[in-house]
C-alpha cells in the first residue's frame with residue numbers, strides 16, 4: 149500500500165513500530181538487543197516454518213520479485229515478528245519468505261532496513277544475526293546502486309569485489325558497542341569480505357547465461373542517504389576508486405562476516421551517477437524501481453542458478 153506525499157511521490161504510510169526492549173546501550177544512546185533476544189526472534193520464526201534455510205537473500209530496492217520464485221513459500225510479515233523493525237520504503241515489501249530455490253532451503257528478506265529510515269546500523273543488520281541463528285551459512289546481499297564507473301550502463305549487474313565503509317570512516321559501525329563473542333570477535337578481519345569462490349562461480353554462471361555484456365565487477369560504497377549525492381561528492385568517490393554507490397549492504401556484510409557467514413554481493417546498476425553540472429537529469433527512486441522491474445526475470449534466473457551452485461561449495 150502507498151500514499152502520495154506533498155510532491156505527489158508514492159511513499160509507504162508511516163507504521164508504528166513494535167516497542168523496543170531495552171537491553172544495553174552501545175554508547176550512543178541506542179538500545180541494543182541481546183543475544184538471547186535475537187535467539188527469541190529466531191525461535192519464534194522456527195515455530196512458524198519447517199524450512200531450515202542455509203542461504204539468506206536480501207532483495208534490493210525494486211528487486212523483491214527475486215523472492216517470488218521461491219517454492220513452498222511461507223511468508224512472515226515483519227509486523228508479525230516480535231521486536232523486528234518494519235519496512236518504510238517503497239519497493240521494500242516487508243516480509244520474510246521461507247522456502248526453496250530448486251532443492252535449496254532459503255530465506256529471503258523482501259525489504260531491508262536502511263539507516264535513513266531512522267534505524268541505527270545494528271538494527272538495520274539485526275535480521276542477519278537472526279539468519280545466523282536460524283542456521284544460514286551464506287548471505288546473498290543484492291542492492292540497487294548508481295553506476296559511477298563511466299563504463300557502466302543502466303541495467304548492468306556488478307559482482308561486488310569489495311566495499312569502502314564510508315560510514316565507518318565517520319565512526320558509525322554496526323558492531324559498535326559491547327561485543328558478544330557468541331557472534332564473533334571484537335576485531336573481525338574484513339579483507340575477505342566478499343567470498344572469492346562465489347565471485348568466480350558468479351562469473352562462470354554469468355557466462356553460461358550469456359550475460360557477459362552486462363556483468364561487471366567492482367567496488368561498492370554506502371552513504372547514509374536518503375538524499376542522492378552531489379556532483380562534488382560523486383567526483384570524490386570516483387577518485388577513491390568507487391564503482392557503484394548505494395545506501396545499504398556494507399553494514400550488512402560487516403555483520404555477516406563478523407558471525408562467519410560467507411558473503412556474495414550483487415549490485416543492479418539502476419541509474420548513472422551524475423558527475424557533471426551540465427546534465428539536466430536528476431537521480432530518482434522511481435527510475436531505481438523501474439530498472440528493478442526491467443531486470444526482474446534475468447535476476448531471478450541468475451540468483452536461482454547461483455543459489456544452486458553456492459549450495460554445492
Ligand SMILES: O=P(O)(O)O[C@@H]1C[C@H](O)[C@@H](CO)O1
Pocket residue numbers: 207208209237260262290291292293373394395396397432433436
Ligand atoms: O535497498 P537498496 O540499497 O537496494 O536501495 C537503494 C538505496 C535506496 O534505498 C534506494 C534509492 O533509490 O535504492
